[in-house]
Amino acid sequence: MPKSLRILIWLAVAVLGAFALATIALHRGERINAMWLVVAAFCTYALGYRFYSKFIAAKVLALDPQRATPAERLDNGRDFVPTNKWVVFGHHFAAIAGPGPLVGPVLAAQFGYLPGTLWILAGAVLGGCVQDFVILLFSVRRDGKSLTEMAREEVGRLGGLVAYVAIISIIVILLGVAALIVVNALKNSPWGAFTIAMTIPIALFMGLYLRRLRPGKVLETSVLGFILVMLAIWGGQWASQTPRVAGWFTLTAPTLALLIIIYGFAASALPVWLLLAPRDYLSTFVKLGTIALLALGIIALHPTLHMPPLTRFIDGSGPVFAGNIFPFAFITIACGAISGFHSLISSGTTPKLIRRETETRMVGYGAMMAESMVAIMAMIAACVLQPGTYFAINSPAGIVGQAPETAAATISSWGFPITATEMHSLAQAVGEQTLYNRTGGAPAFAVGMAHIFSNSLGGQAVMAIWYHFAIMFEALFILTVLDAGTRVGRFMVQDALTHVWKPLGRTSWYPSILATSALIVGAWGYFLWQGVKDPLGGINSLWPLFGISNQLLATVALCVATTIIVKMGKARYTAVTLTPLLWLVAVTFTASWHKMFDPNPRIGFLAHARQLAMGAATAANSRLIFNDRLDAFVTGVLIFMVALILIESAFLWLSVLSGRKQAGVKETAFVPSGFAAEEQG
C-alpha cells in the first residue's frame, strides 16, 4: 500500500475518533447513541495499537525477533509450548477477562457515562495495555518468572515481599467483594438462586462425564454443560412460580453469604477435576459466548444512552458509592482501564506460550484493548437504562429508604424521575419480586443486558429469561473467580508456610490443605459478612477497597517495569511506565487518604466509626465500628507497603542514573531463535 494512502487512512481514523470523542464529551441535554462510544473506542484502540505500542516495542523494549523465547528454548510440551499468537491471544484474554470490567463501569456510571468512558479509553491505551505488554515481555525475557520473583530480583527483597503481600491482599478483598456482588444479585431471588445452585451439580456431572465417559473432550462437555445451564435457567422460572420450591430458594443475604463461604471452602478442598476445572470450563465457555453476543447486540440495537454525560453526583454525594470524581472514578474502574491483577497473568502462563518476542505486543497490549472494550460495553449496558431505574437498583436502602414509594420519591427528587409502579413493572418483567436495593452492579448490568438482548432478539416476552441469563453469567463467572482465587491464595500461603514448617507447604497433605483453605476462606468470608451486614450495602466500603488494592498492585508492577527500563539503560523512555505509575500513585494515595481520614462518614472509615460510636452502644454497632477500623487499618498497611517499594525503587533509579550503581538486568542470555531462521531460510 502506498505510504500516502496509509497516512490518509490513519488521518481519517484519527479525525473520526476525535469527532466521536468530541460528540460524547460535548453533547449536553441531548441523548446520544451508544455507537459513538463504540466508534470512539475503536479509533482510540486502533491509534494506540498502531502508534503507541509500536513505539514502545521498537524504542523502549527493542523487541528482538531473533531472540528465542522460553517457549522455544525450554519447550517441554507441558508448561513451555510455542503457540500460535492468535491462540495465545485468546488464552490470555480468557484469563484476564473477569467480572471486574463488567461491574466497575456500571458502578462508575453514577457519575454519568463521560468520566468512566474517558478513563477506560485513556487508562487502557496509556496504562493498562502498557503494563500488560511490558510485564509480559519482561517475564518472557526471564523464562516466565512471576511478578513477585521479578520484583525480588530487579527491585530488591522488600519489593518481592510487598508484591507478595499486595497479591494476597487483593485476592482476599477481591473474593470478599465478588461474593458480595453474588449475594446482592441472588438475595430473595428464587429464580436466580435456583439457577446458580444448579450449576454446582452440573459442574460435578461435567467433571464425572469428562473423567469417566468422554476423557479429554472438554469442548463437548462444555457445550453439554451450557445446555444444562440453559435448562436450569428455564427451570428457575418454574421454581420461582412454584410456591413450595420458591420458598426453598428464597434466601436472605446472610444465608446466601454462609452458603457461599461453605461452597468456597468445599471448592478449595475438593479434587480439582471434580468441581473447579469443569466450572472453569463452563464459565469460560459462557463468558466468551456472552461477551460476543453482547457486542453483537449493541451493534444490532445501537441503543440510545439515557444516562446524562455527567450527573450531579460528581460532587461526591453519590448513592451507589460516596466520593468525588477524583479519585473515586479511577479506582472504581480498574479492570477495563488498568488492573494490577493482569500483571499476574502476564507473568504466569502466557509468557511460557509466546513463540516470538515480537508477539508480546499483540498479546499483551492487544488483549487488554479487548478487555477495555468489554468495559465500554458494560458502561453502555448501564447507561441504556433510565437513570431513575439505574439509581433505584443500585442505591442501598440506607440511602433511599426501604419502602418502594419512599425510594422512588427520593430518587425522583434527585432529578431522575421514577415511580414505584414503573419499578414494580420492571421487576415483574424480569421475573423478580423487587429490584430495589440490589447494590453491587450485577443486577443493573443484567437489566441493561436484558434490555439490549430482548430488543435485539425475542422482544419483551423473553426479558425475564435474558435477565436471568445475565445474572447466571455474572454469578457463574464470579463463583469461578472465587474458587480459583481461593486455590491460588491457598497455594501462596502454603508456599510461604513451607519456610516455617516443610509439611505445611505440601499441597497434597490434607491437614495443610484444610488449614490454609480455612485461612483464605475465613479472610474473604469476613469481608463478605461485613458487607452483608453493612446498612449501606457493603459496596460503598468494599469496592473502593478492592479498587485501591488492585491499583496498588498495578503500582508495584509499574515500579518493577520502570526499574527494569532504567536498568536497561533506557531511562529517557521511562515516561512510558512512569506516567501511569505517577497517576496511579496520585489516585490510590488520595483515595486511601479519603477512605481513612475523610470527615464525611459515608467516605471515611474512621469518621463513620466515630459517628457510630456516638450512637447506641449495641453489639451490632460495636461490630460495625470494628469493621470500619479494620478497613482503615488494611488500607493503611497497603499504602505503607507500596510506599516502601516506591521508595526502594526510586533510590535504585537514582543510584543507577547517578552511576553509583552499575546498571544490569537479570535477563536470560540471548539464544538465537530457530523460528526466525526458519522464516528467513
Place this chain on the structure above:
Amino acid sequence: MNSWNSKFQQLASGLKSCPAIFTAALREIFDESAYARFLARNRLSASRVSYAEFLREHEVAKVRRPRCC
C-alpha cells in the same frame, strides 16, 4: 499491481485460516491441546487412565493459574 495481488492473496489465506485458528484457540483455552500434547509426549492413546494421568500432571498448573477479577 503485483503488490496489490500479493496483499489480496495474503488476506484471503489469512481469512481461510481463521476457522482453524479459532478452533485451535478454543482447544488451547479448554486444555484439549494440552491433553493432545501430553498423549504425544508420553506416546499414549486417549483413554480414561491416560486422561486421569494428564489431570494429575496438569492439576498443579491449573490451580495455580489465577483468574482475573
